[in-house]
Amino acid sequence: MEAGEAAANAIWELTKKLGLPQRLCDVGVPEEGLEECAEASLYDGDVVYNPKTIDDSQETSPSTRHWRQAA
Secondary structure, eight states: OOHHHHHHHHHHHHHTTTOOOGGGGGTTTOOOGGGHHHHHHOOGGGGGGGGSSOOOSSOOOOOOOOHHHHO
16 A cells, blocks of 8 residues: 555544544535536645646546545
């Protein structure tokens, strides 16, 4: 397992133990709102810390697989 995947799994488990929402649908974001969330994230100030370059020419339609996935 890569370090990044291990870190993501550890955060997932920690937030789950704390009883925090795991998915956007858990906080009331409807499936129809996923694209708007993806587009808004392009302009979030924290995106500058992403090691991969992101711009609005990239595909912003997120997969609904994780939105539907059981926590």
